[in-house]
Amino acid sequence: xxxxxxxxxxxxxxxxxxxxxxxxxxxxxxxxxxxxxxxxxxxxxxxxxxxxxxxxxxxxxxxxxxxxxxxxxxxxxxxxxxxxxxxxxxxxxxxxxxxxxxxxxxxxxxxxxxxxxxxxxxxxxxxxxxxxxxxxxxxxxxxxxxxxxxxxxxxxxxxxxxxxxxxxxxxxxxxxxxxxxxxxxxxxxxxxxxxxxxxxxxxxxxxxxxxxxxxxxxxxxxxxxxxxxxxxxxxxxxxxxxxxxxxxxxxxxxxxxxxxxxxxxxxxxxxxxxxxxxxxxxxxxxxxxxxxxxxxxxxxxxxxxxxxxxxxxxxxxxxxxxxxxxxxxxxxxxxxxxxxxxxxxxxxxxxxxxxxxxxxxxxxxxxxxxxxxxxxxxxxxxxxxxxxxxxxxxxxxxxxxxxxxxxxxxxxxxxxxxxxxxx
Amino acid sequence: xxxxxxxxxxxxxxxxxxxxxxxxxxxxxxxxxxxxxxxxxxxxxxxxxxxxxxxxxxxxxxxxxxxxxxxxxxxxxxxxxxxxxxxxxxxxxxxxxxxxxxxxxxxxxxxxxxxxxxxxxxxxxxxxxxxxxxxxxxxxxxxxxxxxxxxxxxxxxxxxxxxxxxxxxxxxxxxxxxxxxxxxxxxxx
Numbered sequence: 001x002x003x004x005x006x007x008x009x010x011x012x013x014x015x016x017x018x019x020x021x022x023x024x025x026x027x028x029x030x031x032x033x034x035x036x037x038x039x040x041x042x043x044x045x046x047x048x049x050x051x052x053x054x055x056x057x058x059x060x061x062x063x064x065x066x067x068x069x070x071x072x073x074x075x076x077x078x079x080x081x082x083x084x085x086x087x088x089x090x091x092x093x094x095x096x097x098x099x100x101x102x103x104x105x106x107x108x109x110x111x112x113x114x115x116x117x118x119x120x121x122x123x124x125x126x127x128x129x130x131x132x133x134x135x136x137x138x139x140x141x142x143x144x145x146x147x148x149x150x151x152x153x154x155x156x157x158x159x160x161x162x163x164x165x166x167x168x169x170x171x172x173x174x175x176x177x178x179x180x181x182x183x184x185x186x187x188x189x190x191x192x193x194x195x196x197x198x199x200x201x202x203x204x205x206x207x208x209x210x211x212x213x214x215x216x217x218x219x220x221x222x223x224x225x226x227x228x229x230x231x232x233x234x235x236x237x238x239x240x241x242x243x244x245x246x247x248x249x250x251x252x253x254x255x256x257x258x259x260x261x262x263x264x265x266x267x268x269x270x271x272x273x274x275x276x277x278x279x280x281x282x283x284x285x286x287x288x289x290x291x292x293x294x295x296x297x298x299x300x301x302x303x304x305x306x307x308x309x310x311x312x313x314x315x316x317x318x319x320x321x322x323x324x325x326x327x328x329x330x331x332x333x334x335x336x337x338x339x340x341x342x343x344x345x346x347x348x349x350x351x352x353x354x355x356x357x358x359x360x361x362x363x364x365x366x367x368x369x370x371x372x373x374x375x376x377x378x379x380x381x382x383x384x385x386x387x388x389x390x391x392x393x394x395x396x397x398x399x400x401x402x403x404x405x406x407x408x409x410x411x412x413x414x415x416x417x418x419x420x421x422x423x
Numbered sequence: 424x425x426x427x428x429x430x431x432x433x434x435x436x437x438x439x440x441x442x443x444x445x446x447x448x449x450x451x452x453x454x455x456x457x458x459x460x461x462x463x464x465x466x467x468x469x470x471x472x473x474x475x476x477x478x479x480x481x482x483x484x485x486x487x488x489x490x491x492x493x494x495x496x497x498x499x500x501x502x503x504x505x506x507x508x509x510x511x512x513x514x515x516x517x518x519x520x521x522x523x524x525x526x527x528x529x530x531x532x533x534x535x536x537x538x539x540x541x542x543x544x545x546x547x548x549x550x551x552x553x554x555x556x557x558x559x560x561x562x563x564x565x566x567x568x569x570x571x572x573x574x575x576x577x578x579x580x581x582x583x584x585x586x587x588x589x590x591x592x593x594x595x596x597x598x599x600x601x602x603x604x605x606x607x608x609x610x611x612x
Binding site: 056059060063066067081084085086087088089091092243246253 | 466471
């Protein structure tokens with residue numbers, strides 16, 4: 001039996017299984033004893049929250065799909081039947097709809113954490129890029145999911161966004177006809193969007209798996225942005241971060257529940273409770289809040305193709321971020337210029353979101369163009385330059401000794417924490 | 424592994440691990456987690472139970488006036504076929520006179536009809552063998568040797584009270600819950 005894994009488990013049944021398929025050993029290595037920087041703050045909770053959000057979305061989605069009919073003549077009423085007749089249908093629908101917003105909230109915070117602490121820098125470039133792929137898949141999934149109830153906003157949002165592809169010269173209109181399966185958004189479009197909306201979350205799951213594997217190869221970043229130098233800089237993931245993540249999870253579920261039970265239509269558009277009418281466009285076509293910044297960028301450019309390219313470009317620029325930022329220092333904690341620019345960038349993203357919610361007229365157009373310009377300048381111009389020109393603050397010795405000793409003996413009270421014993 | 428292995432001491436020990444407290448916290452956290460998982464799982468599972476619109480369709484009214492003596496109709500109830508047969512006097516007598524000891528699944532005819540309405544027999548039209556729909560509602564259908572119903576799949580035969588008289592079916596045709604709203608109308612379910 002040479003080559004078989006030698007399991008250390010004591011229970012004979014578990015040992016038998018683990019020898020042949022070492023899942024228990026794997027889970028223990030990756031999620032129990034795994035050495036994790038001991039100085040995580042709560043911003044490191046958001047990746048786990050995103051995973052939980054994905055799993056809940058898949059579970060509620062599968063059960064909703066048992067009662068939903070993806071046909072243009074029945075989709076809207078099948079959703080109403082779920083709300084009124086299916087046991088707990090209202091709960092699953094509201095959990096799923098609000099869950100999409102919750103999922104984007106945690107993913108955006110997760111990404112801003114990465115931007116602030118330099119988690120995209122070497123050796124985590126591929127980890128970051130996989131994350132951007134996950135974002136793109138989430139956006140496609142959310143877009144198609146919103147079409148499924150076949151309300152006015154579902155239909156017209158689908159029409160506007162699929163029509164974007166007509167901007168491409170020569171092949172544009174052909175692509176749009178191909179996407180629609182017809183000459184306008186209609187029944188064939190709805191059927192294929194349902195199929196793909198069911199499929200993509202599992203693709204997301206696979207890419208999340210790769211994302212976590214890549215993370216476990218490099219190890220996590222930490223708020224100081226300096227490498228782990230010794231085991232004294234780390235804690236075993238269980239019980240320290242399993243427990244800390246549980247606390248964050250409780251808060252996350254409470255926020256989610258507050259929306260589901262007390263304001264379930266807060267994020268939604270009232271027009272989507274009107275069945276789709278291909279012969280009447282609503283007065284305002286607005287996407288869900290998590291798409292508003294991209295919508296603002298799209299409409300800031302007076303040229304149709306230009307707007308489309310800038311909108312996609314705003315995400316593509318994230319792919320090359322690890323190479324745009326030239327600073328040798330990871331964490332903004334030690335980057336006095338970048339740490340200010342970071343907040344300007346956050347403000348520009350929020351401004352873009354607000355612009356996206358308004359009609360493109362008057363001062364909104366000006367603000368949209370200013371914010372779009374800053375967004376691209378931040379990544380393409382400022383980051384490369386300030387990385388070279390900025391004078392970073394002195395980095396600490398290690399995670400365990402975060403303050404540099406100014407001559408003399410070792411600092412008092414600098415004893416590193418001992419990892420908890422196994423119970 | 425533990426660098427400084429100190430065995431757990433009781434409460435009040437400032438340096439060691441309070442195992443009792445740890446066990447308590449683990450138990451409480453584990454219980455809370457189990458309740459959370461249950462609270463999420465139950466609505467999902469219950470959503471698969473019959474919904475309000477399915478439950479609303481769970482009863483059906485049948486007008487008996489178009490059914491002459493000697494004939495039966497088939498009505499759909501909860502997705503199943505229900506036989507409603509108007510028995511002739513001869514069929515009623517035959518059903519009532521059978522000795523219970525002769526029956527494969529003994530049951531008196533009086534227990535299978537409503538008092539005062541013995542000319543009406545209401546049965547779920549699913550053979551108790553493997554689920555085919557027996558023939559016998561039309562006078563031209565084969566009705567088997569006892570004048571009731573004949574299942575073409577494997578040859579089971581039922582009498583005019585819907586009781587099995589010849590196998591391989593093991594049991595009488597099932598009775599749905601029903602009531603007479605008037606002499607010419609019944610409500611099934």
